[in-house]
Every structure is written in structure tokens, then in C-alpha cells.
Amino acid sequence: MINLFGYRVSWTQLAWFGHRASGLGVLLFLFLHIVETSTVLLGPEVYDFTQTFYANLPAKIGEVLLMAALVYHSLNGLRVIVMDFWPASTIYYRPLTYGVIAATVVSMVPLGAIILTAYLPWG
Amino acid sequence: MTATTRRSRVIYTNPSRAARPKPEASGRERFWWYFMRFSGLALVFLALGHMFIMHVLVVLTGQQIDFAFVQSRWGTPFWRIYDLLLLVLALAHGVNGARIVIGDYVTHRTARGLLLSLLLAISAIWLVAGIAIIALFDPST
Numbered sequence: 001m002i003n004l005f006g007y008r009v010s011w012t013q014l015a016w017f018g019h020r021a022s023g024l025g026v027l028l029f030l031f032l033h034i035v036e037t038s039t040v041l042l043g044p045e046v047y048d049f050t051q052t053f054y055a056n057l058p059a060k061i062g063e064v065l066l067m068a069a070l071v072y073h074s075l076n077g078l079r080v081i082v083m084d085f086w087p088a089s090t091i092y093y094r095p096l097t098y099g100v101i102a103a104t105v106v107s108m109v110p111l112g113a114i115i116l117t118a119y120l121p122w123g
Numbered sequence: 124m125t126a127t128t129r130r131s132r133v134i135y136t137n138p139s140r141a142a143r144p145k146p147e148a149s150g151r152e153r154f155w156w157y158f159m160r161f162s163g164l165a166l167v168f169l170a171l172g173h174m175f176i177m178h179v180l181v182v183l184t185g186q187q188i189d190f191a192f193v194q195s196r197w198g199t200p201f202w203r204i205y206d207l208l209l210l211v212l213a214l215a216h217g218v219n220g221a222r223i224v225i226g227d228y229v230t231h232r233t234a235r236g237l238l239l240s241l242l243l244a245i246s247a248i249w250l251v252a253g254i255a256i257i258a259l260f261d262p263s264t
Binding site: 020023024026027030031034037038040041043044047048051063066067070071074077078080081084085111114115118 | 145160163164166167170171174178179182183187188189190191193210213214217218220221224245249252253256259260264
């Protein structure tokens with residue numbers, strides 16, 4: 001149990017909310033990504049120019065957040081699939097949920113470092 | 124019906140408790156329930172693979188994403204089909220998820236109808252646009 005703005009919220013409730021929030025976030029980026037990729041039809045100058053929008057620190061932090069959202073949504077989604085198709089795994093509900101959150105955080109350390117390193121002010 | 128049996132039944136029909144319970148009746152809603160799980164499984168490989176190639180391998184090999192990169196990538200049918208599959212599955216999976224979220228939180232009938240129609244209309248336009256980009260791009264330009 002953690003205290004969030006005066007509400008007692010369990011990690012498993014947060015895992016459920018995180019699944020929705022990360023899903024909606026990735027969908028929003030997908031719409032943006034289709035618009036931005038459409039410039040590839042307008043030739044090299046236009047496309048290469050739109051790609052420069054991503055070559056700065058705020059955009060790279062957004063990229064890390066997108067990656068984290070996708071990694072979390074994937075792992076938690078796999079947990080949903082396992083528990084829906086093998087209901088006996090329900091007894092591991094809690095450890096599986098904590099595992100998903102921990103695996104997301106741990107995998108994002110090297111992935112985040114690879115994406116950010118070249119763009120950090122001291123890098 | 125005792126509390127114990129009712130409780131165990133709820134856990135059985137919605138074991139993950141992270142998504143909706145499987146619809147009891149066969150039909151459209153049950154199709155979408157299965158679709159979310161099977162497309163989700165495919166997207167774990169397609170979407171994570173895409174992110175890993177574009178944002179990790181590209182950095183580690185010292186390349187960068189520009190027009191020439193897209194030319195060489197979409198010059199091969201494999202990556203075009205990969206990206207087409209990713210686009211269609213991700214959009215369908217995401218839009219169905221958004222539809223379920225809207226259905227859960229927007230209770231006003233008119234507002235819900237308007238939001239759902241808007242979501243469907245925008246998604247259809249973006250889907251056609253996305254397919255057109257992959258299909259129309261000419262790598263020899």
C-alpha cells in the first residue's frame with residue numbers, strides 16, 4: 001500500500017491504471033508518428049527536417065517515456081494474457097505484478113542510458 | 124449462493140483483473156476480447172522489436188534515421204510488410220482500448236456517442252493514411 005494524495009492505493013491498482021495510461025499514451029504517439037512519417041512522401045529535405053524535431057534533450061526524454069510505456073504495457077499485457085488463459089496463476093497475482101513493475105524499471109536503466117547519453121548537457 | 128462461491132466465480136471469469144472479464148456470450152465483444160490478447164502477443168514482438176531497432180540498435184551502430192535510412196529499409200519487402208502489420212495491429216489494438224476506456228468513464232449518452240464516432244472517424248482516416256504512406260513510398264526517389 002502506498003499513500004497517493006491521501007488515498008491508500010495498492011501497487012496492483014496502480015498496475016491497472018498504468019496499463020490504461022501507457023496504452024493511451026502510446027496510441028497518441030502512434031497518431032503523431034503517422035503524421036510525421038507522412039513527410040517521407042514529400043522528399044528527403046522535408047523528411048530530414050522533421051526528424052530534427054527529435055534530436056534534442058526534451059524529445060529524447062519523451063522517447064525514454066515512450067519506451068518505458070511500451071515496455072510496461074507489453075510486460076503487464078503478458079501478465080494479463082497468462083492470468084486470463086491459465087486462471088490457476090491467479091495465486092501469483094501479487095508477485096507477478098511486482099515483477100512487471102520491477103522488470104520495467106530495471107530494463108529502462110540501460111535503455112534510457114543508450115537513448116539519452118549523447119544528448120545530456122555534460123555528454 | 125454463498126459469498127465464497129460467488130467470489131471464486133468472479134476470480135475465474137476475470138482472473139487478470141487488469142482488463143475486462145471475458146464476455147460470456149459469443150459475438151462481437153468476445154471477438155474483441157480475444158483480439159486484444161492475440162494482437163497484444165504479436166505486438167510484444169512487433170512493437171518492442173521496432174523500438175529496439177530504431178532507438179537502441181540504430182544508436183549503438185552509430186547510424187541515424189533519415190531519408191536514406193527509410194529508403195534502404197523500405198527497399199526490402201520484409202520491412203514493409205513488418206511495418207504494415209505493426210501499423211494495422213497497433214492501431215486496431217490501441218483504438219479498441221481507447222473505445223473501452225471511453226465506455227468506462229463517459230456515462231453521458233450523447234457525449235459518449237459523439238466521442239466514439241469521432242474516435243472511429245479519426246482512426247479510419249489515420250489507418251488509410253498510414254497504409255498509403257507505406258504503399259506509396261518509392262525507394263528509388
